[in-house]
Amino acid sequence: MAVNINTVYTTVLFILNKEQRGYVTPIEFNSISTQVQEEIFASYFPDGNQLNRFNQNNQQNDTEFFNMFKGNAYKLYPFEQDTAFALDIPTQSFYYAGNRTVYKTGEIISTYTGNPTRNSITQLTSKSDFSTITRSRLTSPTSQYPIAHNTHANVTPITSTGTIPLVTNNSATAILAITTGTPGVGNLVTGTGIANGTTVAAFNSVTNLITFSSVQTLAAGVSLVFSSTVIQGSLIVTVAPVPNSLSINCLFRPTNPVWGFDVGTLGQYTYNASTSTDFELDVSEQTNLIINILKYCGIIISDPNIVQQAQAEAQQVENNEKS
Amino acid sequence: MPIPNGGLITETNEQYYAGAQGFRALTALAGQSFATTFDTNLILGSSDPAQENYTLNNFKLYTSADGIAYTEYILAFTAVNNAIIFTAAIPIGTFIIVQMKALDGGSFGDRNATGKAVEENYGSYSYITINDIVDNFMVGYVGDGKLIQTCKKSDVVFHVKRGMQEFSYDTLKSIKSQELSIPPSLAVILPQDYVNYVRISSIDRLGVKRIIYPANNLTISPYEMPLQDSAGQPTQDNFGANLRGTSITEERWKNANDSQLTGVFNNDNLNAFFAFMQDGYGYGMGQYGRRYGLDPAITQINGWFNMNEREGRVAFSSNLLDRLIVLEYISDGLAYDLDSRVPKMAEDAMYAHLLYSILSTRSGTPEGVVQRFKRDRSAKLRNAKIRLSNIKLDEITQVMRGKSKWIK
Numbered sequence: 001m002a003v004n005i006n007t008v009y010t011t012v013l014f015i016l017n018k019e020q021r022g023y024v025t026p027i028e029f030n031s032i033s034t035q036v037q038e039e040i041f042a043s044y045f046p047d048g049n050q051l052n053r054f055n056q057n058n059q060q061n062d063t064e065f066f067n068m069f070k071g072n073a074y075k076l077y078p079f080e081q082d083t084a085f086a087l088d089i090p091t092q093s094f095y096y097a098g099n100r101t102v103y104k105t106g107e108i109i110s111t112y113t114g115n116p117t118r119n120s121i122t123q124l125t126s127k128s129d130f131s132t133i134t135r136s137r138l139t140s141p142t143s144q145y146p147i148a149h150n151t152h153a154n155v156t157p158i159t160s161t162g163t164i165p166l167v168t169n170n171s172a173t174a175i176l177a178i179t180t181g182t183p184g185v186g187n188l189v190t191g192t193g194i195a196n197g198t199t200v201a202a203f204n205s206v207t208n209l210i211t212f213s214s215v216q217t218l219a220a221g222v223s224l225v226f227s228s229t230v231i232q233g234s235l236i237v238t239v240a241p242v243p244n245s246l247s248i249n250c251l252f253r254p255t256n257p258v259w260g261f262d263v264g265t266l267g268q269y270t271y272n273a274s275t276s277t278d279f280e281l282d283v284s285e286q287t288n289l290i291i292n293i294l295k296y297c298g299i300i301i302s303d304p305n306i307v308q309q310a311q312a313e314a315q316q317v318e319n320n321e322k323s
Numbered sequence: 324m325p326i327p328n329g330g331l332i333t334e335t336n337e338q339y340y341a342g343a344q345g346f347r348a349l350t351a352l353a354g355q356s357f358a359t360t361f362d363t364n365l366i367l368g369s370s371d372p373a374q375e376n377y378t379l380n381n382f383k384l385y386t387s388a389d390g391i392a393y394t395e396y397i398l399a400f401t402a403v404n405n406a407i408i409f410t411a412a413i414p415i416g417t418f419i420i421v422q423m424k425a426l427d428g429g430s431f432g433d434r435n436a437t438g439k440a441v442e443e444n445y446g447s448y449s450y451i452t453i454n455d456i457v458d459n460f461m462v463g464y465v466g467d468g469k470l471i472q473t474c475k476k477s478d479v480v481f482h483v484k485r486g487m488q489e490f491s492y493d494t495l496k497s498i499k500s501q502e503l504s505i506p507p508s509l510a511v512i513l514p515q516d517y518v519n520y521v522r523i524s525s526i527d528r529l530g531v532k533r534i535i536y537p538a539n540n541l542t543i544s545p546y547e548m549p550l551q552d553s554a555g556q557p558t559q560d561n562f563g564a565n566l567r568g569t570s571i572t573e574e575r576w577k578n579a580n581d582s583q584l585t586g587v588f589n590n591d592n593l594n595a596f597f598a599f600m601q602d603g604y605g606y607g608m609g610q611y612g613r614r615y616g617l618d619p620a621i622t623q624i625n626g627w628f629n630m631n632e633r634e635g636r637v638a639f640s641s642n643l644l645d646r647l648i649v650l651e652y653i654s655d656g657l658a659y660d661l662d663s664r665v666p667k668m669a670e671d672a673m674y675a676h677l678l679y680s681i682l683s684t685r686s687g688t689p690e691g692v693v694q695r696f697k698r699d700r701s702a703k704l705r706n707a708k709i710r711l712s713n714i715k716l717d718e719i720t721q722v723m724r725g726k727s728k729w730i731k
Binding site (some may be wrong): 055057058108113114115116117123125129133136138139144145147153297 | 328364365366367402403405412454457472475476477480481484485637657
């Protein structure tokens with residue numbers, strides 16, 4: 001459950017105003033909130049590593065609600081999502097086609113259709129291990145033991161392929177024989193004889209009549225590839241052997257919190273829930289958020305007392321959690 | 324016997340013994356799917372009997388309107404994730420049978436689902452697949468709070484395969500055999516998955532095995548036969564490689580009269596025998612080793628074999644021409660895929676092998692821990708050998724009953 005941003009903002013203002021220490025504008029608050037959420041989110045990983053040593057030394061308290069390692073891992077749930085990756089046909093690699101930013105990749109499941117259909121746990125390796133493991137005949141990957149490595153590249157997702165059966169002579173339209181998918185308006189068109197930068201202006205899925213953005217002269221039987229907008233610097237996962245589909249338990253970067261507002265008749269800021277974005281952190285982080293935001297607010301309003309007090313408070317919370 | 328209810332057995336009695344599983348169509352929709360749960364995966368080359376790949380199928384599909392008279396379903400269907408998916412609609416209430424191919428052809432339709440899929444599954448409960456061993460090991464021995472905190476799965480796969488190879492050589496009952504006839508060349512090709520032989524026997528008219536012994540020092544199949552010039556120098560071809568001839572040793576061995584070695588004397592080889600004596604091998608009986616008496620090691624009529632490493636064949640003595648032989652050999656258990664199986668009797672030994680192999684190759688492991696698991700592996704492997712050697716008290720008793728018989 002997320003932390004309500006208005007609760008945090010009003011609490012912060014209340015604490016600051018109580019001693020007439022100053023005022024933090026919504027713009028400043030939004031920037032600080034983003035920074036604090038990132039800090040708390042990033043702290044989960046070294047904390048998890050540290051807390052896991054209790055597991056390794058067999059000293060973990062595993063009573064129902066007091067296993068600190070599990071508690072720390074639980075806080076990541078709002079950012080975890082099983083995500084289907086799309087196949088980039090030319091490179092036979094998989095890429096993330098969504099809008100969010102992948103922070104880390106967890107368990108990778110490769111699905112191989114057949115008898116039986118296998119959903120195999122995929123071992124993520126470095127590129128060099130990938131090459132080494134692949135070359136050993138005893139460990140070379142199979143559909144039961146696939147391996148994967150990550151890289152990143154620009155991807156041009158192919159939405160459709162097809163051919164033009166008849167000659168097109170200086171015309172912007174043609175009948176398309178679809179091989180795969182369906183061309184979309186705005187898709188980039190490539191193929192022998194196609195002018196650079198040609199896009200799809202219109203496509204009639206009943207008659208298969210395609211309208212190009214410019215006139216074309218094409219030979220009969222020419223193959224066309226339709227691709228959507230290039231994804232810059234996408235996460236690329238290469239799996240061997242290439243599965244039919246790939247699903248990765250991804251950890252996404254938190255969405256930036258926004259305290260949305262309207263301006264009232266007196267020029268005051270009033271909260272607008274519809275334009276706001278709550279903190280994605282778990283509700284148990286509300287205190288941490290407020291303390292850390294106060295710390296930055298103290299810096300902004302140049303009050304070392306607030307900074308010191310907030311820092312001491314935050315340190316105490318952290319020490320308490322990890323001891 | 325109970326139906327599968329969460330235990331390790333996942334097939335019904337019908338699936339195991341008859342290789343059949345039945346369904347009933349509850350709707351008349353096209354694209355209906357029926358998931359089979361055999362231990363054996365379905366193999367579908369084609370649903371169309373007119374297609375060549377139809378013969379690759381390891382099952383046949385039968386339908387019936389009344390559940391009594393079944394006919395083979397030869398319209399289009401597919402098999403994905405071991406589920407049969409009918410392309411067209413089938414009538415409501417249709418009885419559907421998936422019959423794995425069996426030696427007797429099954430019990431449905433024309434009883435012509437002929438193959439070995441059912442028989443190959445018999446006895447499978449006594450084995451565990453390598454795949455399962457890897458998964459079990461990762462669950463039981465790797466993780467937080469365990470001795471092996473983390474381990475790459477590829478390392479486990481490597482060690483389990485190496486273990487499988489080593490176990491196959493001396494612990495597992497993975498002896499394979501081929502029944503072959505000795506051709507005029509007096510040599511048979513080594514099996515594709517051959518690692519070493521266990522025993523080669525000829526089979527007599529009663530079907531009794533007669534052990535063929537290795538020729539050892541009697542003859543040899545040389546690896547190189549360079550052609551020599553008159554000075555004894557090997558000669559080379561245009562590319563600088565030695566010219567090779569054929570082996571005269573092998574030729575002489577092929578033409579040898581075995582009775583001159585074994586001491587067997589019969590009317591058929593009388594003339595050859597006298598000719599042999601005149602060659603200077605002696606006078607009188609003239610057998611190999613005669614001056615000091617016959618060599619008991621070669622005084623046998625079953626014949627000899629020797630390994631021809633040059634050609635990858637087993638060569639036999641000439642008295643075995645046209646004889647039926649059985650070649651028993653060991654493989655390494657990895658010839659085909661990760662579905663290679665380990666007897667359950669050796670499952671714990673395999674886990675111990677994995678533990679020792681991983682800990683001993685990991686830096687920083689205390690030597691005491693390594694030694695502990697070395698001894699653990701050794702003890703469990705010995706247990707596995709004893710278990711798999713199949714020593715039964717009744718059988719020992721039966722053998723011992725012959726102890727009072729005098730051997731003259």
